[in-house]
Amino acid sequence: MKKLxxxxxxxxxxxxxxxxxxxxxITLKIAHIGPTTGAAALYGLATQHGAEIAVDEINAAGGKYxxxxxxxxxxxxxxxxxxxxxxxxxxxxxxxxGTTTSKPCEAAGAQGYTDRVFFLTPSASSTAVIEDKxxxxxxxxxxxxxxxxSAQYIADxxxxxxxAVIYNNADxxxxxxxxxxxxxxxxxxxxxxxxxxxxxETTDFTxxxxxxxxxxAEIVFLPMYYTPASLIxxxxxxxxxxxxxxxxxxMDGILSVEGFDTSLAEGVMLLTxxxxxxxxxKTQNFVSKYQAKFGETPIQxxxxxxxxxxxxxxxxxxxxxxxxxxxxxxxxxxxxAMKEIEVEGxxxxxxxxESGAVTKTPMAAxxxxxxxxxxx
Amino acid sequence: xxxxxxxxxxxxxxSIYAIIALGYTMVYGIAKMLNFAHGDVIMVGAYIAFCGLxxxxxxxxxxxxxxxxxxxxxxxxxxxxxxxxLRQATSLAxxxxxxxxxxxxxxxxxxxxxxxxxxxxxxxINGSNIRLGQLNISSATLITILANVVIMVTLTLFTSKxxxxxxxxxxxxxxGAAELMGINVNRTISLTFAIGxxxxxxxxxxxxxxxxxxxxxTGSMPGIKAFTAAxxxxxxxIPGAMLGGxxxxxxxxxxxxxxxxxxxxxxxxxxxxxxxxVKPAGLLGKPMREKV
Numbered sequence: 001m002k003k004l005x006x007x008x009x010x011x012x013x014x015x016x017x018x019x020x021x022x023x024x025x026i027t028l029k030i031a032h033i034g035p036t037t038g039a040a041a042l043y044g045l046a047t048q049h050g051a052e053i054a055v056d057e058i059n060a061a062g063g064k065y066x067x068x069x070x071x072x073x074x075x076x077x078x079x080x081x082x083x084x085x086x087x088x089x090x091x092x093x094x095x096x097x098g099t100t101t102s103k104p105c106e107a108a109g110a111q112g113y114t115d116r117v118f119f120l121t122p123s124a125s126s127t128a129v130i131e132d133k134x135x136x137x138x139x140x141x142x143x144x145x146x147x148x149x150s151a152q153y154i155a156d157x158x159x160x161x162x163x164a165v166i167y168n169n170a171d172x173x174x175x176x177x178x179x180x181x182x183x184x185x186x187x188x189x190x191x192x193x194x195x196x197x198x199x200x201e202t203t204d205f206t207x208x209x210x211x212x213x214x215x216x217a218e219i220v221f222l223p224m225y226y227t228p229a230s231l232i233x234x235x236x237x238x239x240x241x242x243x244x245x246x247x248x249x250x251m252d253g254i255l256s257v258e259g260f261d262t263s264l265a266e267g268v269m270l271l272t273x274x275x276x277x278x279x280x281x282k283t284q285n286f287v288s289k290y291q292a293k294f295g296e297t298p299i300q301x302x303x304x305x306x307x308x309x310x311x312x313x314x315x316x317x318x319x320x321x322x323x324x325x326x327x328x329x330x331x332x333x334x335x336x337a338m339k340e341i342e343v344e345g346x347x348x349x350x351x352x353x354e355s356g357a358v359t360k361t362p363m364a365a366x367x368x369x370x371x372x373x374x375x376x
Numbered sequence: 377x378x379x380x381x382x383x384x385x386x387x388x389x390x391s392i393y394a395i396i397a398l399g400y401t402m403v404y405g406i407a408k409m410l411n412f413a414h415g416d417v418i419m420v421g422a423y424i425a426f427c428g429l430x431x432x433x434x435x436x437x438x439x440x441x442x443x444x445x446x447x448x449x450x451x452x453x454x455x456x457x458x459x460x461x462l463r464q465a466t467s468l469a470x471x472x473x474x475x476x477x478x479x480x481x482x483x484x485x486x487x488x489x490x491x492x493x494x495x496x497x498x499x500x501i502n503g504s505n506i507r508l509g510q511l512n513i514s515s516a517t518l519i520t521i522l523a524n525v526v527i528m529v530t531l532t533l534f535t536s537k538x539x540x541x542x543x544x545x546x547x548x549x550x551x552g553a554a555e556l557m558g559i560n561v562n563r564t565i566s567l568t569f570a571i572g573x574x575x576x577x578x579x580x581x582x583x584x585x586x587x588x589x590x591x592x593x594t595g596s597m598p599g600i601k602a603f604t605a606a607x608x609x610x611x612x613x614i615p616g617a618m619l620g621g622x623x624x625x626x627x628x629x630x631x632x633x634x635x636x637x638x639x640x641x642x643x644x645x646x647x648x649x650x651x652x653x654v655k656p657a658g659l660l661g662k663p664m665r666e667k668v
Contacts, residue, residue, distance in 0.1 A: 038491050039591065169638055196637045201597040203587035206385040207632040207640075214378055227493050231589055234498075238514040259430055260495035 025066035026323045028316055030055075030309070031088035033072045033081065033108065034100030039227075040076035042253045043301050047100045047122050049294050050302030053286065054309035056293075065313055074099055078107040085111060094321065094330045095120070097308050100301065102126035102143075102173050109136040116328040118335065120312055122304035125249065126172050130356035135331055137338050137356040139304045139311065139347065140273075143173060143223075146248045147180030149362035150221065150271050155188040159244055159269075160218030164194040166208045166232060167223050171200070177223035177248055193217050198228065205235045213241040222247045226254035233264040244269060246364075252299045255370060262370040273347035274303035275365045275372040286346055300347070307345030314341050381511055382633045383626070388517040388586060390625020391524035395579040396602035397609065397617035398531065399572035405548040405612035406568045409467065412474040413454060414576060415599015416481035419592065421447045421577030422496065422584045423489055429497045443577040451573025452566050460562070478596075485592040493591045496584035516585045523582060527575065528618050535614065544568060548612065601628075604648050610661025619659060 032051050034044030048071055055067045070091045074081035081104035088096065095118040099105040105124035112119050113133040121129060122139045125146065130136050141149065154163070163185060168174035182192055193215035196208035209232060212220050220236075220243045222229050229251055236242070247254075247270040254265055276287045276297045286306060290298040312334075318341055319333035338352045348360035365372040396418060403411045421443040428439030458477055462470045498516065535541035546554040547564045555561050583598060584590050602621065609620020624644060631643035657663045 039493070041491055198637065199641065202640075203589060203594075203597075204385075204389055204629075207382070207629060208637055210378065210381060210385075210633070211637075227589055227591075230495060231587055234588060238516075239512045258492065258494045259426070259497055261499075 025062060025064060026321070027068055028065045028313070028321065028323070029068045029070060029092045029094045030312060031070040031072060031091070031093035031096050031098070032305070033074050033084045033088060033096055033098030033104075035076035035104075036071070036073040038075040038077070040101050042256065042299075043123065044073070044076070044100045046299050046301035047098070047305035047308075049290065050122070050298060050305035051097055051309050053289050053293065053302075054306045057289075058309065058313060064317055067309065067313070072098075074104045074108070076101050076104060078104050081105075081108045082111060084108075085117075089115075089117065089327065094118075094325060094327050095312060095316075095334060097122065097305065097312065099124055100305075102129055105129045105136070109133055112136070112331075116331045118327070118331040120308050122308040123249070123301050126176050128172065134335055134354065134356070137352055138358050139308045139345075139350070140249065140358070141360075141362065142357050143176035143248075144180040145357070145362075146271055147177040147182075147223065148184040150177075150223075150246060150248060150364075151181050151184035151188055151190060153271065153362065153364050154185075154219060154221075154246060155190060159246070161189065161191050162193045162215070162217050163190050163219045163221055164196075164212030164215060164217030164243070165192060165221045165223070166196050166198065166205070166212065168199065168228065169197040171224070173225075173250065174223045178221075181221060181223065202228065203231060205232050206239075208232070209235045209239060209241065212243070213239055217243055219244045219246055222251065225250040226252065226257065230254055230257055230260055230264070233268070237264055246270070249300060252301065255367070255372075256296075256299070262367075265367045266369070268367045269364055270367075270372075271362060271364050272300045272372070273360065273363055274300040275374050277371055278374055282346055303346040307343065307347050307350070310345055311338075311341070311343045311350070314343050378633075382629050384511075384513055384517060384521075386626035386629035387622065388520045388625070389629060390622035391520045392579060392583050392586065392598065392621075393602045393605045393625050394524050394618045394621025395527060395575055395582065396598060397606040397621045398527070398614065399575050399579075400603050400606040401609075401611055401614060401617040402544075402568050402572050404606070405614075406544055407455075407459070407565045409459060409470045410474060410603070411459075411569075411572070412471070412599070412603075413477035413481055414572065415595035415597075415602070416478050416485075417447055417451055417454075417573050417576040417595070418580040418583065418599065419485060419590075419595030420450060420481060420580070421573075422580035422590055422594065423485060425577070425581045426494060426496055426584070426590055430494075440578070440581050443581060444574045447573040447577035447580075448570045451569040451576070455566055455569040460565075478599075482592045482596070489592070491591065493589050496588040496590050498585050498588050514586075516582075520582045520586060523578065524618075524622075527578070528614075531571075531614055540564070540567060601644065604645065607658055608648055608651055610658030613658070613660045613662075616658055616660035623659075 032048050034047045035041055036044040055069045059066050070088055070093050072084035072088045074084040085108045099108050100123050102124040105121050106128045109119050113135050119136040125140050125143045127142050167178040194212045196211055245268045251270040255262055315334050315337040319337035321330050342351045350358050350360045365374050399414045424446045425439045425443040428434045428442050458473050543559045543564050605620035605624040606617045610616030627647055628644050632640040
């Protein structure tokens with residue numbers, strides 16, 4: 001009898017010890033792939049840094065998971081991204097937070113689809129990124145959604161009816177947004193008075209801006225990155241043309257161009273789910289940590305990546321991912337979990353469906369005195 | 377009124393192409409080689425001027441002079457190290473060297489200044505914009521066109537009136553005979569590169585004053601377009617470079633304005649093809665018969 005009790009007690013002790021061991025956080029290996037060098041380095045570094053803030057927070061808080069962040073550089077190049085992807089998998093990554101930009105993400109995501117690796121991209125917004133595959137999910141809106149959301153915002157806030165569009169017809173990002181903007185704009189009663197194009201190497205925008213001015217456009221829609229946008233702003237200033245410029249997420253970063261005269265960007269509006277000046281506690285907490293660690297104010301890409309880490313952890317928890325799970329096994333579990341979770345992040349309250357696209361409310365900010373401000 | 381607007385923009389853009397094309401045409405005329413690194417010397421000049429204005433806070437005129445001096449030294453150095461040893465080699469070897477030099481300059485610039493585009497400070501060139509009714513002419517445009525005229529006049533006087541200028545024309549006509557006449561060919565070619573590179577620095581500052589984005593690849597497309605302009609106007613001919621540059625700028629702007637912005641670049645290069653089919657030596661070029 002005594003022996004039995006002793007045995008029982010020993011078993012209980014052993015089980016408790018095991019339970020105590022089971023409380024050890026599970027190491028989750030997440031790879032961040034983005035352009036940390038090259039022309040798009042602004043975006044890749046932003047997503048990496050945003051992820052790092054989230055990783056620090058989660059690891060410090062304890063909890064079920066501990067994150068090991070593996071970082072790889074894809075140089076915004078569709079060939080180099082595959083090297084980065086392979087390097088990440090070799091380093092033991094179980095899932096990918098990336099890639100930051102659309103074209104490389106299409107390439108890497110396709111590879112991941114064949115290999116069964118889960119991708120959550122913070123900012124790659126073209127539809128091709130999630131098309132024909134189930135393993136890629138987005139934190140950001142797809143470009144078509146950005147185009148439609150911009151048209152909706154302009155119509156709802158009655159910013160004007162005569163709209164000019166200047167877009168880069170060599171870039172899927174730009175053309176994708178332009179297509180849905182024009183379609184939705186027509187349905188909402190916006191009049192597209194001028195539509196002009198340019199290419200990657202264009203530096204002279206006098207013709208495009210001149211035509212918009214000639215057509216009397218009150219709003220100029222700029223679905224492009226901030227570099228050509230800054231040239232357009234200067235050209236318009238030279239021509240004494242003062243429409244409302246409306247951009248999308250690629251416009252973000254225009255204030256950080258070295259030597260840029262920020263007064264040129266005064267009054268520019270852009271579709272963005274995050275501004276660093278928002279008053280809520282979550283944003284301010286993130287912004288102050290980011291400024292303390294990296295010495296600069298975060299752009300929305302950083303917020304997207306920050307949310308991305310938290311989304312991955314939420315989905316992993318739902319799916320029951322373990323430390324030794326191979327990426328292939330984790331992939332299907334994560335896909336199932338993503339459709340069931342709802343995450344309240346910096347960039348909004350987000351849910352997903354099986355296409356991989358996110359659902360959340362679009363918001364726009366205005367540049368006032370060199371800072372982004374929400375509201376009109 | 378809008379036509380005038382396009383005209384002036386075309387003249388401004390054309391002036392930049394003309395100044396760059398001068399570098400190409402002079403070097404081809406005298407050293408008989410195509411210096412594809414010229415566009416990147418422009419980029420380096422622009423970066424030096426940027427550093428001067430932004431980081432070292434020196435007055436604009438000094439910054440431009442500094443860029444000119446630096447580019448001149450750079451041009452002469454490149455010539456001495458990379459092109460002179462290949463004087464007797466096939467033109468293909470020199471061409472490939474030039475392309476390699478172009479990439480070298482781009483990547484060194486990438487290493488030094490990083491890939492993040494920089495905004496060239498235009499406050500020094502932005503005086504008051506002239507306003508004629510609906511027309512707005514920025515001061516950068518005016519200064520560009522003016523600079524082009526001044527350079528054209530100076531260079532024409534230099535090559536026709538001064539001893540060094542005449543020596544350059546001699547070397548371009550017949551290198552062997554020039555050497556026999558006592559002209560130091562090496563020094564003349566170095567001088568050509570020096571002048572070309574100094575012009576490149578000016579072109580860089582003017583380019584970035586009108587289009588204030590500066591990246592390591594900034595010189596690449598203008599370089600190609602200016603090379604096109606030089607060929608278009610007749611490679612080896614200084615007035616040809618001027619004419620070619622301005623015409624190309626006008627064609628590009630008018631093509632974009634009245635035909636289609638999507639086809640803008642295609643139109644420019646299509647014109648080049650047509651001209652070369654009809655008049656292979658270019659508009660002002662003299663057809664050269666070679667004795668085989």
